Amino acid sequence: MxxxxxxxxxxxxxxxxxxxxxxxxxxxxxxxxxxxxxxxxxxxxxxxxxxxxxxxxxxxxxxxxxxxxxxxxxxxxxxxxxxxxxxxxxxxxxxxxxxxxxxxxxxxxxxxxxxIDPNEATFEITAGSIQIKVKQYDGTDFPKLQFSPQTTKDTAVKIIVPEAATRQAWNNGNTSSRVKRETTTRRSAFLYYSDDTLFYSDKNATSVLAAEIGEPVMNLSEPVIIQHKDDVLKYGKHPPSGESLKVLQTKLKCMYWDFNLSDWSSDGCCLNSENPPECHCNHLTNFAIIVDTANVPKDVALSIVSTIGCTLSIIGLALTILVHAVHRGVRKRRPAKILMQICCNLLVAYLVFVIGVERTSNPEACTFVTVLIHYFMLTTWCWMAVYSYDMYMSVVKVFRSSKAAYLQRVAAFAYLTPAVIVILNVGITVGYFDQNKKNEQLCDGVTDPLPISTYRADNMCWLKEYSLYFGFLLPVGILLVCNCVVFATVLREITCKKLEVQTSAMERTNKQTFLIAVAMTAIMGITWIFGYLMLFSTDVTYLRVMSWIFAILNTLQGFGIFLLTSMRSKDLRNVWWKPLRSAVSNTSTTWARFSKSTDEFAVTTSLTQQQSTMTNSK
Structure with missing residues (x-):
C-alpha cells in the first residue's frame, strides 16, 4: 500500500x-x-x-x-x-x-x-485519546484562558493561562506576520493527550496538556498553572488503596517537552505539591507531570522478628544492669562498672530504635531519632573498647591506678569521641549539604514532603550512604580491629608467657574477664560484619538474606550479653534465680493451700446440706 x-x-x-x-x-x-x-x-x-x-x-x-x-x-x-x-x-x-x-x-x-464558524467561535474534537479545543476572540481584550478536557478517568486536568501571557503574545509590541493578518481576531488552541505515546521518552509522564496562543511566550510575570486533580498524584509517602503491607513513595516533577532536546525538561517550571498538585510554568508548550513512584514492600516477618529480638535484648540488658547493681561484690569491680556502662548505652539505643526507627512521617523527629541511635551505638562500641583496654592494662601491664581518675578519663573518651563524630557528621550533612540542596522542582515557599537528606535514610530513621560509611562503619571497624589486636595480645600473655599473678582467684578473674570480652566483641562484631557484607552487592536475594541475618543478630545482642554475664556466673545467677525460684515456690504453696481450703469448704458444705435434707425428711 x-x-x-x-x-x-x-x-x-x-x-x-x-x-x-x-x-x-x-x-x-x-x-x-x-x-x-x-x-x-x-x-x-x-x-x-x-x-x-x-x-x-x-x-x-x-x-x-x-x-x-x-x-x-x-x-x-x-x-x-x-x-x-x-x-x-x-x-x-x-x-x-x-x-x-x-x-x-x-x-x-x-x-x-x-x-471556525463565526457564530460559534469555537471548534472542538475528540478522537480516542486526543482532544482539541480552539477558540476565537474578537476585540482588544486580553482574557484569562482556561481549558479542562473531558476524560473518562477519575482525573481532572486543567490549564489556566493568565492575562499576562495573552497580552504578551497578542499585543506587546508583536509585529509577526500572523498578528498583522488578524489585528482584531485572536485564537487559543488547547490540545490534550491522555497518554505520552507521541512523546518519545523513558520517563513516566502522565497525560500531556498543550496550550498555543499564536506566539512563543517566555518569562511570564504570572505563571501558567496546570492543575492535576488525581488521587494517584499524591506527593509523599502513603499506602496504596487497599494495601497495608506496602508503602508508596511518590515524587512529582513538572516538565515540558523541549523540541530542542527531544526530551522532557523542567526549565521554568516548578511544582506546588499541595493537594491537588499544581505545575507553575513561565512559558507555554506541551506540559506533563512526571511521576516517580517507588513501591517499598514491608517485610512483616522481618519486622516481627526485629521487634521480638529487640524486646528480648531490652529485657536482658535491664536484668543485667539490675543484677550487677544488686550484687555488692560485683558492682564494686571496675570491669563490672564498665560492663554496666555498655549495657546502659545499648539499652538506650534499643529503646530509641523500637520507639522511633519507623517515625519517618516527621522529618525533624526522624533526624533526632537517627542522631540518638547513632550516638548511643557509638558510645556502646567505645565502652567495648574501654572494656578491652582495661583488661589489657590489668592482665598485660598489671596497671594499678586511682579508680576515680581512671574511670573519668575513659568516660571522657567513651562519651566525647562519639559526640564529636556525630556533631561533625550532622553538621556537614544536615547543616551544610541539606541546607544547600534545595529541591529545584518545587516552587518557592513550598515545603518538600520528601526532603532529601544526606544524613538519614528515607525509609527508616537510620544512617545512609556516606554518613553510614564514615560516621559509623569506619569508627566501628577501627574499634573492632583494635579489640581483636588486644585480645590476641592478652591471649598470648595468658597462654604462652604464663603471667605471674598474685592469687589463683585473680587468675580466674582475668580469664573470665577475657572470655566475656571476647564473647561480647564476637557477638557485636559478627553482627556488624554482616552489616559490612550488605554493602558489597545490590542483588535483591543477597540483600534480603543478609538483612535477615543482620537483623536477627543485631536485635539479640543485648540478650546475648545477659546470657554471658548473668547466666554464666553462679554468683550473679543466684541474684535473680533465687528470688524467682522463691517466688514460684511461694506461689505454688499458696495455691496448694488455697486449693486445700477450697476442697475442705466444699466437703463441709456438702455434709451440711445432707444433714439438712435428712432433718427435713424426718
Missing amino acids: LFSFKQQHQILKEANTTEAVEAAVDELKSFVKSSTNLTVDAVTELVDFVSNVSKRAKDKKIKVTKNIMVAMVEITQGIKENGRFAFAPGKNISENRKNKEKLVKAVTALAFEVE
Missing part, C-alpha cells in the same frame, strides 16, 4: 486546492483505520503527509476545513493505535523520535489554522 502514499504526495504537490487535500485525507483516514499494524515506512510517510499539509496551511496555500482537521486528528489517533510495531521501544529510536515530534508540531499548527 506504500504506492498510495506516494500518489497522495504527488497529488498534494500538484494541487493547490483544499478539495484535493480533503480527498487525500479521506483515503488515508480509511487506510489507517483498516491497518492493524503499521510499518516504520508507513508511519514515516503518514507523518510526512500530515506535516506537509500543516506547512501549506500556515503558508495560506490551502484552508484547514473542519473535515480536514477531523481527518487529521483521526489519522494521528490511528497512527498511535496501529503504529505499535513502528513505535516499539528499541526500534528505530531516532526515526521514532523525529516522527513523533513532527506529528505533534503538525497537529498543533493545524489546530491553530482550522476554520
Whole structure:
C-alpha cells in the first residue's frame, strides 16, 4: 500500500486546492483505520503527509476545513493505535523520535489554522485519546484562558493561562506576520493527550496538556498553572488503596517537552505539591507531570522478628544492669562498672530504635531519632573498647591506678569521641549539604514532603550512604580491629608467657574477664560484619538474606550479653534465680493451700446440706 502514499504526495504537490487535500485525507483516514499494524515506512510517510499539509496551511496555500482537521486528528489517533510495531521501544529510536515530534508540531499548527464558524467561535474534537479545543476572540481584550478536557478517568486536568501571557503574545509590541493578518481576531488552541505515546521518552509522564496562543511566550510575570486533580498524584509517602503491607513513595516533577532536546525538561517550571498538585510554568508548550513512584514492600516477618529480638535484648540488658547493681561484690569491680556502662548505652539505643526507627512521617523527629541511635551505638562500641583496654592494662601491664581518675578519663573518651563524630557528621550533612540542596522542582515557599537528606535514610530513621560509611562503619571497624589486636595480645600473655599473678582467684578473674570480652566483641562484631557484607552487592536475594541475618543478630545482642554475664556466673545467677525460684515456690504453696481450703469448704458444705435434707425428711 506504500504506492498510495506516494500518489497522495504527488497529488498534494500538484494541487493547490483544499478539495484535493480533503480527498487525500479521506483515503488515508480509511487506510489507517483498516491497518492493524503499521510499518516504520508507513508511519514515516503518514507523518510526512500530515506535516506537509500543516506547512501549506500556515503558508495560506490551502484552508484547514473542519473535515480536514477531523481527518487529521483521526489519522494521528490511528497512527498511535496501529503504529505499535513502528513505535516499539528499541526500534528505530531516532526515526521514532523525529516522527513523533513532527506529528505533534503538525497537529498543533493545524489546530491553530482550522476554520471556525463565526457564530460559534469555537471548534472542538475528540478522537480516542486526543482532544482539541480552539477558540476565537474578537476585540482588544486580553482574557484569562482556561481549558479542562473531558476524560473518562477519575482525573481532572486543567490549564489556566493568565492575562499576562495573552497580552504578551497578542499585543506587546508583536509585529509577526500572523498578528498583522488578524489585528482584531485572536485564537487559543488547547490540545490534550491522555497518554505520552507521541512523546518519545523513558520517563513516566502522565497525560500531556498543550496550550498555543499564536506566539512563543517566555518569562511570564504570572505563571501558567496546570492543575492535576488525581488521587494517584499524591506527593509523599502513603499506602496504596487497599494495601497495608506496602508503602508508596511518590515524587512529582513538572516538565515540558523541549523540541530542542527531544526530551522532557523542567526549565521554568516548578511544582506546588499541595493537594491537588499544581505545575507553575513561565512559558507555554506541551506540559506533563512526571511521576516517580517507588513501591517499598514491608517485610512483616522481618519486622516481627526485629521487634521480638529487640524486646528480648531490652529485657536482658535491664536484668543485667539490675543484677550487677544488686550484687555488692560485683558492682564494686571496675570491669563490672564498665560492663554496666555498655549495657546502659545499648539499652538506650534499643529503646530509641523500637520507639522511633519507623517515625519517618516527621522529618525533624526522624533526624533526632537517627542522631540518638547513632550516638548511643557509638558510645556502646567505645565502652567495648574501654572494656578491652582495661583488661589489657590489668592482665598485660598489671596497671594499678586511682579508680576515680581512671574511670573519668575513659568516660571522657567513651562519651566525647562519639559526640564529636556525630556533631561533625550532622553538621556537614544536615547543616551544610541539606541546607544547600534545595529541591529545584518545587516552587518557592513550598515545603518538600520528601526532603532529601544526606544524613538519614528515607525509609527508616537510620544512617545512609556516606554518613553510614564514615560516621559509623569506619569508627566501628577501627574499634573492632583494635579489640581483636588486644585480645590476641592478652591471649598470648595468658597462654604462652604464663603471667605471674598474685592469687589463683585473680587468675580466674582475668580469664573470665577475657572470655566475656571476647564473647561480647564476637557477638557485636559478627553482627556488624554482616552489616559490612550488605554493602558489597545490590542483588535483591543477597540483600534480603543478609538483612535477615543482620537483623536477627543485631536485635539479640543485648540478650546475648545477659546470657554471658548473668547466666554464666553462679554468683550473679543466684541474684535473680533465687528470688524467682522463691517466688514460684511461694506461689505454688499458696495455691496448694488455697486449693486445700477450697476442697475442705466444699466437703463441709456438702455434709451440711445432707444433714439438712435428712432433718427435713424426718
